[in-house]
Amino acid sequence: MSEKRGAKILARRDQIKLGAFLYLTGHHLAAWRHPDTWAGDQLEHYTExxxxAEAAKFDAVxxxxxxxxRLDKAEAAAHSAHSGVSHFEPLTLLSVLAAVTNCIGLVGTASTTFNDxxxxxxxxxxxxxxxxxRAGWNAVTSSDPNAAPNFGHAEHVQHADRYKRAEEFADVVAGLWDSFDDDAFVRDRASGSYYDQSKMRVLNHAGDFFQVRGPLNTPRSPQGRPVMVQAGSSDAGKDLAARTAEVVFTVQSTLASAKDFYADLKSRAQSFGRSPDAIKILPGLFPVVGESVSEAEEKLEELQDLILPIVGLSLLEGLAGRTVRLADYPIDGPLPDLPLTNNQVSRQALVVELARRENLSIRQLYKRLAASRGHLTVVGTASQVADEMQAWFEEFGADGFNVMPATIPGGLRDFCHLVIPELQRRGLFRHDYSGRTLRHHLGLKRPDAMDMLSPLAPAHRGLLAGQ
Incomplete structure (x- = not known):
């Protein structure tokens, strides 16, 4: 794929896409206990x-x-920043971040299970x-059963039903975003015409889950539509992503599995009549970077030593699907057989496969997952991290990465100061922004009104006001 590792790529003409994943105090389970992490949770931390990330030219936050x-694991939650407690709702926070940045994309999560x-x-x-x-919507079906009672559900919605609802939800949102043509708002003071009624569409959607008349009471947005992001890796999740998503955030721990996922999802996109280039695949990347290998390893070990067993077991139980109480099993023994879950279906499969492949004990497994929760983990120098990223990119396991700093701000600072210059030296990453929108950064086309991503589109066409 290239002359040698570290040389400028030859086969791919694009460059690596990078998201900066802002998650509480850091992605390592014990990050909040480490001095390289912000104490508290203040707005100034998020703006910094x-x-x-913008100074380093990331595509998006x-x-x-x-x-x-997480009341089902209340004692463990009380000892962990990964407890479900967060000071800011994403859209509120992103609106503030929009005011203090100029170019970086802003991707936030909203559930299709617990919203309209x-x-x-x-x-x-x-x-x-x-x-x-610069906006992007990360559409999730919400795998955490703790959320269901907060939205009127006695128990969590079944996995298959969550994805059926998500498909219709995504179609309705896309249709609403196309309620007006780009040039509908003429605002002609002389004639008194504010908008051209013939360039407005009433959705009149009636489906299995939603009845939505529309139109959306907002002019068409600068990108035409915000970028659609999705993170499911089950078969249902991959079908939803292949049909509706423009960016896919996925959990892959090996290049082989990443290449399989990449090829599968791009093929599924083609089966829905979409170009494979219309979807950018960004696996999660958990980097621990040092000036030397030993320094990087010491950084990770410092964090690993801060994990309380009760917190580690709780994390593992959640990622394994919440089907067994692991405290009932020897902590240095193997992971027991797990009943199938209704929660994180694809993540449970990844956890079991990792435990069996590497013959890990329960303690070893939660320490592995405490760092990255199953994502690609690279511990080493900037050159080693860049080597791994380049291999995944050039061998079509990824179009880029969602970078998951172990600690915040320290982990992001290390990546920006050490890895970004190495990627730029290799010609793999931009030196500056060449545009202002998230679509431009990602190389995604701006959709025309009613250029729908799904087979639902013809039903919306021509539904003008008054018809």
Whole structure:
């Protein structure tokens, strides 16, 4: 794929895409206990993170969401920043970040299980206007059962039903974003015409989960539509992503599995009549970077030593699908057989495969997952991290990465100061922004109104006001 590792790539003409994943105090389970992490959770911390990522020319800041305190593991939650407690709701926070940055994309999470399409469409269209075209919506089906009782459900919605709802939800949101043509708002003072009624569409959607009239009471946004992001890796999740997503955040721990996922998802996109280039695949990357290998390893070991067993077991139980109580098994014994879960289906499969492949004990497994929760982990020098990223990129395991700093701000600072210059030296990453919108950064086309991503589109066409 290239003359040699570290040389400028030859086969791919694009460059690596990078998201900066802002997650609480850092992605390592014990990050909050480490001195390289912010104490507390203040707005200034988030604005500094976004500005640091923008100075390094990241494509986007990525913010996940948690809609519940993890009461099923209350004692463990009380000892962990990964407890479900977060000071800021994503859209509120991203609106602030839009005001203190100029170019970096702003991707936030909103659940298709616990929201309504009209509100989500309006919120992200507003963020796109506020940011002058930098918004992205990460559509999730919400795997955490703790959230269900907060939204009127006695128990968590079944996995298959969550994805059926998500498909219709995404179609409705996309249709609402196309309520007006780009040039509908003429605002002609002389004639008194504010908008051209013939360039407005009433959705009139009636489906299995939603009845939404529309139109959205927002002009078409700068990007046409905010960028659609999705993170499912089950078969249902991959079908949803292949049909609706433009960026896919995925959990892959080996290049072989990443290449399989990449090829599968791009092929599924083609089966829905989409170009493979219309989807950018960004696996999570957990980098621990040092000036030397030993320094990087020491950084990780410092964090590993801060993990309380009760917290490690709780994390593992959650990632394994919440089907067994692992405290009932020897902590230095093997992972027991797990019943199938209704929660994180694809993540449970990844956890079991990792434990069996590497013959890990329960303690060894939670220490592995405490760092990256199953994502690609690279511990070493900037050159070693860049080597791994380049291999995944050139061998079509990734179009880029969602970077998951172990600690915040220290982990992001290390990546920006050490890895970014190495990627730039190799010609793998930009030196500066060449545009202002998230679509431009990612190399995604701006969709025309009613250029829908799904087979639902013809049903919306021509539904003009009054018809």
């Amino acid at each position: 993170f976004a500005r640091m 990525f913010i996940a969401d948690i809609a519940a305190v 399409p009209y509100n989500v469409a309006r919120q992200f269209a507003s963020l796109d206007h506020i940011s002058n075209g």
